Amino acid sequence: MRLNRFSVFNIGKTKSPYHYFDNTLNHKIFDKVARKCYLPANNVLLDLIDQYDGKFKISFSLTGTFVEYCQKFMPEVIDSFQHLVDTGSVSLIEETYFHSLSSLYDDLDEFKDQVMMHKHLMKDLFNYSPKVFRNTEAIYDNRIAKTVSDMGYQGIITEGAKKILDWRSPNYVYKPINADLRVLLRHYSLSDDIGFRFSAQGWPGFPLTAEKYAQWIAQDQGDIINLFMDYETFGEHQWVETGIFDFLRHLPEKILSYDHLDFVTVNQAVDRFKPKDTIDVPWAISWADEDRDVSTWLGNEMQHACFRELQELGPALKKKNDPKLVDAWRKLQTSDHLYYISTKGFEDGNVHQYFSHYDNPYDGFINYMNILQDFKQSVSDENMLKN
Numbered sequence: 001m002r003l004n005r006f007s008v009f010n011i012g013k014t015k016s017p018y019h020y021f022d023n024t025l026n027h028k029i030f031d032k033v034a035r036k037c038y039l040p041a042n043n044v045l046l047d048l049i050d051q052y053d054g055k056f057k058i059s060f061s062l063t064g065t066f067v068e069y070c071q072k073f074m075p076e077v078i079d080s081f082q083h084l085v086d087t088g089s090v091s092l093i094e095e096t097y098f099h100s101l102s103s104l105y106d107d108l109d110e111f112k113d114q115v116m117m118h119k120h121l122m123k124d125l126f127n128y129s130p131k132v133f134r135n136t137e138a139i140y141d142n143r144i145a146k147t148v149s150d151m152g153y154q155g156i157i158t159e160g161a162k163k164i165l166d167w168r169s170p171n172y173v174y175k176p177i178n179a180d181l182r183v184l185l186r187h188y189s190l191s192d193d194i195g196f197r198f199s200a201q202g203w204p205g206f207p208l209t210a211e212k213y214a215q216w217i218a219q220d221q222g223d224i225i226n227l228f229m230d231y232e233t234f235g236e237h238q239w240v241e242t243g244i245f246d247f248l249r250h251l252p253e254k255i256l257s258y259d260h261l262d263f264v265t266v267n268q269a270v271d272r273f274k275p276k277d278t279i280d281v282p283w284a285i286s287w288a289d290e291d292r293d294v295s296t297w298l299g300n301e302m303q304h305a306c307f308r309e310l311q312e313l314g315p316a317l318k319k320k321n322d323p324k325l326v327d328a329w330r331k332l333q334t335s336d337h338l339y340y341i342s343t344k345g346f347e348d349g350n351v352h353q354y355f356s357h358y359d360n361p362y363d364g365f366i367n368y369m370n371i372l373q374d375f376k377q378s379v380s381d382e383n384m385l386k387n
Helices: 023-051 064-073 075-086 109-126 142-150 188-195 210-219 244-256 266-272 301-319 323-331 346-355 361-378 382-386
Strands: 058-060 090-092 132-134 155-159 174-176 182-186 277-279
Touching: 023 064, 023 075, 023 244, 058 075, 064 075, 064 109, 075 090, 075 109, 090 266, 132 266, 142 155, 142 174, 155 266, 182 266, 188 210, 210 244, 301 323, 301 361
Parallel strands: 058 090, 132 155, 155 182, 174 277
Antiparallel strands: 174 182
């Protein structure tokens, strides 16, 4: 939820924490993306599931923040996801309700609370209980794996990063060294061929046809290929004019033309395949940027300063027992706020700037820190507590 511009001169004057959020901009962007991506892509997927008698299968990770957008601005988007889940060919994936970095906090109680919030949301909206977890931006380490396993989940999705695999392939199910959990590793090259390179005319694989892509998959070795990408790939990052929807419409036919290929949901994947080996991940990885770590959000001093302020707000805030304040604090935890403060250059920096509504990372830092300071000061303000 993007933030309003907040001056240092406004600190201490806010009457409601919901004034931090730019509802006009949020509505405008959501409406655009819903019409370009969510509604048309869902319709295509529903048709494909029907056309191939349920043999085409997919899985979705829908944050609570996303669901709130749908409920507030366009409820028919939720209806279309419900129709997909009702087909039985769709798995829903658990994650943190607010797409937060709470798994990196010193205390994991907030992380567990957000996961349980998401669990209840999936049950209420879809009558569905996920058994596979995907952390925010696929952030993963041994500590997170153990926590997720202890919470009862059977599988977790993360990045098939070379730094944890060495010579091994991401096309197998793995097991953490410290938990009874199936780890599904994203095949980042094949996923990014669609998500980032599909319309890149200078890319050697251009143009990417469904037939060519299916051939690449058919030639790859292993038990399973995990393709995972932003859903906005279809219609928003890759516009309809690129042919992305035509590619999607033809992909099931080309995949299923190979006798040794089929589609599975994440639930079916953790049921079907036994772990090939163990993985040891003492330091957090993610699917973001070239580094495949958490430097996207915690790579400079500005980000660390904001992260500390955000984390330290929690204990005092929860003692107030005010649901509106806690809800606003959790919305401020969404990973994007720190993403916009990244000072990375080159290719990573270009991607960050594409998504950001700030002129530069320093502008984002000043705005976000001003809001955190106001929120910190206002926690004891009776006027805010009443609003």
